[in-house]
Amino acid sequence: MKKILYTIAVCAIALAGSSCSKLDDYDAPSETLTGSVIDAGTGKTLQTEIGGGGTRIKLLEISWSDNPTPFYISSMQDGTFNYTKLFPGKNKISAEGAFVPLVQTDASGATTVDKSQTFDIKGTTTVNFSVDPFLRIEWQGEPVLNADGTISATFKFTRGTDDPNFQQDITDVRLFVNSNKFIGNNNFDDRYSTQINYSGSDGNVQVGQLITITTKGGPLPASREYFLRVGARTNYGLKYYNYTDVKTVTVP
Amino acid sequence: MKKTIYILICFFVCWTSACRKMDIPPINIIQDKDVLNNAGGVQAYMARLYSQLPIEDFRYSPQRGLNFFWIISPFPAGTGEALSRDQRGAMQENVDESPWAESYSLIRDANYFMENLSKYSGNFTEAQVNSWLGEARFIRAATYFALVKRYGGVPLVDKVLEYPTPDPESLNVPRASEEAIYDFIATDLDFAYQNMDESNQVGRANKYVAAGFKSRAMLYAGSIAKYNNITLVDAAGNRVCGIPSAKAVTYFKAAYDAAVLLENKYSLYKNGWKAGDKAAQYQNFVDLFFDKGSNENVFVRQYHYPESVHGYDAYNVPRQLMGANGYSSEVNPTLDYVELFDGIPKNADGTIKTTTGGKYDLYTNTMDLFANAEPRLRATVILPGDQFKGQGIEIRRGIYTGSSAGGISPLLPAGSTANYPTNNIVQSSNASQTPYTLPDGSTMNPAGLSGIFTGDGTAAISGFSVRKWLVPDKPTSEVLENRSDQTWIEMRYAEVLLNRAEAAYELNDLGQNDKNYLQDAFTDINQIRERAGADLLASAANLNNIDIIRKERRKELGFENKIWWDMRRWRTVDKEQNSTLYRVLMPFYSANDKKYFFDARTDERNIRYTFDVRWYYEQIPNGEIQKSQKLIQNPGY
Numbered sequence: 001m002k003k004i005l006y007t008i009a010v011c012a013i014a015l016a017g018s019s020c021s022k023l024d025d026y027d028a029p030s031e032t033l034t035g036s037v038i039d040a041g042t043g044k045t046l047q048t049e050i051g052g053g054g055t056r057i058k059l060l061e062i063s064w065s066d067n068p069t070p071f072y073i074s075s076m077q078d079g080t081f082n083y084t085k086l087f088p089g090k091n092k093i094s095a096e097g098a099f100v101p102l103v104q105t106d107a108s109g110a111t112t113v114d115k116s117q118t119f120d121i122k123g124t125t126t127v128n129f130s131v132d133p134f135l136r137i138e139w140q141g142e143p144v145l146n147a148d149g150t151i152s153a154t155f156k157f158t159r160g161t162d163d164p165n166f167q168q169d170i171t172d173v174r175l176f177v178n179s180n181k182f183i184g185n186n187n188f189d190d191r192y193s194t195q196i197n198y199s200g201s202d203g204n205v206q207v208g209q210l211i212t213i214t215t216k217g218g219p220l221p222a223s224r225e226y227f228l229r230v231g232a233r234t235n236y237g238l239k240y241y242n243y244t245d246v247k248t249v250t251v252p
Numbered sequence: 253m254k255k256t257i258y259i260l261i262c263f264f265v266c267w268t269s270a271c272r273k274m275d276i277p278p279i280n281i282i283q284d285k286d287v288l289n290n291a292g293g294v295q296a297y298m299a300r301l302y303s304q305l306p307i308e309d310f311r312y313s314p315q316r317g318l319n320f321f322w323i324i325s326p327f328p329a330g331t332g333e334a335l336s337r338d339q340r341g342a343m344q345e346n347v348d349e350s351p352w353a354e355s356y357s358l359i360r361d362a363n364y365f366m367e368n369l370s371k372y373s374g375n376f377t378e379a380q381v382n383s384w385l386g387e388a389r390f391i392r393a394a395t396y397f398a399l400v401k402r403y404g405g406v407p408l409v410d411k412v413l414e415y416p417t418p419d420p421e422s423l424n425v426p427r428a429s430e431e432a433i434y435d436f437i438a439t440d441l442d443f444a445y446q447n448m449d450e451s452n453q454v455g456r457a458n459k460y461v462a463a464g465f466k467s468r469a470m471l472y473a474g475s476i477a478k479y480n481n482i483t484l485v486d487a488a489g490n491r492v493c494g495i496p497s498a499k500a501v502t503y504f505k506a507a508y509d510a511a512v513l514l515e516n517k518y519s520l521y522k523n524g525w526k527a528g529d530k531a532a533q534y535q536n537f538v539d540l541f542f543d544k545g546s547n548e549n550v551f552v553r554q555y556h557y558p559e560s561v562h563g564y565d566a567y568n569v570p571r572q573l574m575g576a577n578g579y580s581s582e583v584n585p586t587l588d589y590v591e592l593f594d595g596i597p598k599n600a601d602g603t604i605k606t607t608t609g610g611k612y613d614l615y616t617n618t619m620d621l622f623a624n625a626e627p628r629l630r631a632t633v634i635l636p637g638d639q640f641k642g643q644g645i646e647i648r649r650g651i652y653t654g655s656s657a658g659g660i661s662p663l664l665p666a667g668s669t670a671n672y673p674t675n676n677i678v679q680s681s682n683a684s685q686t687p688y689t690l691p692d693g694s695t696m697n698p699a700g701l702s703g704i705f706t707g708d709g710t711a712a713i714s715g716f717s718v719r720k721w722l723v724p725d726k727p728t729s730e731v732l733e734n735r736s737d738q739t740w741i742e743m744r745y746a747e748v749l750l751n752r753a754e755a756a757y758e759l760n761d762l763g764q765n766d767k768n769y770l771q772d773a774f775t776d777i778n779q780i781r782e783r784a785g786a787d788l789l790a791s792a793a794n795l796n797n798i799d800i801i802r803k804e805r806r807k808e809l810g811f812e813n814k815i816w817w818d819m820r821r822w823r824t825v826d827k828e829q830n831s832t833l834y835r836v837l838m839p840f841y842s843a844n845d846k847k848y849f850f851d852a853r854t855d856e857r858n859i860r861y862t863f864d865v866r867w868y869y870e871q872i873p874n875g876e877i878q879k880s881q882k883l884i885q886n887p888g889y
């Protein structure tokens with residue numbers, strides 16, 4: 001009697017144990033999506049900030065649903081992106097950021113512009129977007145270290161689009177200073193970074209003008225490098241900033 | 253034979269027990285027929301709905317959501333009204349404490365009431381039934397308003413959704429447009445206004461409360477139509493974020509008309525008010541928050557110790573009146589806020605004047621600077637040295653020991669965010685202080701009893717402490733968490749007047765001239781100002797900027813958890829909080845002069861506030877998005 005019980009118990013354990021070994025054999029995501037968001041006017045990648053306030057890539061996986069929940073990939077600061085843990089599948093890909101939206105709808109919800117791209121993501125997929133930034137900000141010469149220990153930077157900004165629907169008032173322009181190269185509206189040293197606010201349409205006359213901004217807060221502490229960047233934005237939607245690339249100034 | 257007996261016994265046992273009727277309703281569950289067929293049951297049903305109404309009262313903070321006792325990152329510390337040691341920067345409501353799910357439970361309960369009350373209407377008069385239906389509509393509208401002001405358009409559910417159902421797709425309700433939600437709120441409140449009684453129990457709505465809420469909701473809708481820049485349209489053409497600007501006039505008119513309905517039904521509280529008597533005007537403004545019979549209270553939520561409590565006094569009393577739980581001074585009004593008021597010396601740019609010719613002005617007492625302060629300011633904010641609970645509230649940053657010959661120059665260059673120099677200044681890092689010996693041999697603590705301490709933040713870190721809502725005669729032994737039970741005034745007539753003034757100004761601004769709207773706004777603002785003891789506007793022509801009305805709103809409704817929503821609907825907060833440092837006022841005692849001087853500077857902690865533009869539409873909780881493929885997220889999240 002006991003023997004039978006033991007036999008049954010052993011069988012049950014063996015069965016239970018072997019059933020545990022069943023593998024969930026769907027492969028871990030390993031496909032790569034890479035590419036850039038490029039300013040159509042200059043051919044360069046469009047500078048942005050890292051994190052929630054910067055460019056992000058929007059993926060709609062349409063292989064199984066025509067109304068999927070979007071999946072977002074944050075862009076890097078220089079406007080490129082690289083994501084290596086995607087599942088294979090058919091995706092409709094677009095981007096959001098400080099540029100004329102790639103997908104636009106009219107008041108009735110009908111899509112009027114759709115520059116999103118559809119790809120079967122497998123292996124390494126490269127996608128580039130050509131966009132019109134709201135503002136195109138360009139350095140004019142290198143930032144200079146002044147005799148009083150501050151730094152001045154000269155730049156100008158122009159409209160990146162001719163479409164008046166996307167030429168809202170310019171609300172503020174800022175010289176961001178930071179002690180590391182990751183720099184933007186969400187990461188800067190507020191002791192030295194200078195901000196110019198425009199009310200109403202006052203900022204619009206600055207388009208195309210040379211603007212010089214000097215750091216505030218007195219002389220910058222010496223013997224180190226500073227990273228500088230200019231950002232400006234318009235009163236459109238979520239008010240993303242457009243940026244220049246990052247310049248380095250060494251204070252001896 | 254034995255077998256037969258057993259069979260018979262079995263048979264009888266089964267047969268007789270089957271006689272007992274088993275199909276009876278569960279007797280441990282209160283059912284519709286117990287609740288909805290008598291007035292007491294309906295009252296109990298309503299009590300629960302009201303208790304769950306999503307209003308930001310004493311038990312709300314953006315960090316911990318609605319109906320939570322621990323309020324140490326207070327709402328006013330996110331708007332520039334105040335600084336708090338536990339609030340380190342701008343924030344939006346914590347998405348994990350979102351009221352989304354609870355709101356839909358409440359909407360379901362309101363819908364359920366509307367659909368089922370008719371089955372028992374034979375027990376009541378028609379007027380009773382209509383009034384209750386109106387009340388349920390009011391609750392539904394107030395709940396939808398709590399949702400729409402956060403998220404924009406939300407799924408519109410106007411009936412009880414049955415689950416389980418053969419058609420699960422019918423539960424998958426997409427977001428309606430923001431406009432549709434506001435219109436739905438207006439319709440519900442109109443129904444409530446038409447069907448409810450003129451009066452109701454305290455804490456419950458009547459027809460004028462419905463009108464008051466309508467003026468609030470429609471003002472929000474009008475502001476969004478006029479000032480919003482964010483658009484999100486779903487595939488079906490519903491604009492879930494944003495309202496067409498053409499609708500601004502419609503909504504502002506609705507707000508104005510609704511506000512007018514309360515005229516002569518409620519009034520500004522002036523029981524103790526006397527013309528020209530600042531002390532009486534001050535006392536009157538303090539009392540208005542505690543007089544249960546105040547005719548200014550439109551809609552309130554009552555508390556009662558020990559069943560229903562909050563801890564407002566414990567968290568917010570000045571440091572020197574701290575209770576046994578060890579909390580105090582969580583809400584410290586900023587200098588920016590104090591400068592909005594009249595009656596304090598000011599520079600040409602509107603900032604407080606503390607220097608003359610580059611040297612500090614000296615005062616014998618800290619209150620001398622505020623000798624002519626607007627009574628409403630004193631009733632809202634405890635100024636350094638002012639009286640509270642029979643004590644002078646001592647707020648002092650430190651003792652200046654430097655020479656005073658020829659006057660004292662500012663301690664720091666204008667606009668500096670640096671720390672104060674430590675030579676010539678004696679200060680305390682916490683409440684256990686070492687007295688400093690003054691030149692005349694007497695001793696004095698470096699900091700006041702209520703701060704400011706440099707080490708811990710348990711003090712009036714801005715130089716001010718909040719007074720509004722604090723019970724003036726509560727003994728310190730009762731200044732405890734969960735021991736306060738003063739009434740929350742969710743809507744008072746002053747707000748309705750301000751809604752009316754703002755709507756009228758906007759209508760005038762949009763070219764509407766079917767009434768003299770500007771004159772109306774001018775009269776409303778001056779009524780508020782007169783009661784407050786503030787300077788009156790000379791004429792309607794002086795009302796030439798919307799900011800005059802917006803500032804009045806901040807002054808009147810400060811610390812009442814309304815300003816955040818106002819700043820959002822005006823779409824001004826992203827400019828106002830753009831790497832912003834709020835300002836503070838630091839009183840120092842000059843040992844050689846035996847007098848006080850004040851230094852106005854930016855927050856010593858250098859905490860900057862930046863509003864993320866995405867926050868104009870809050871993030872919908874991801875858990876809700878996962879439940880429904882049709883629910884689309886707000887922009888940027």
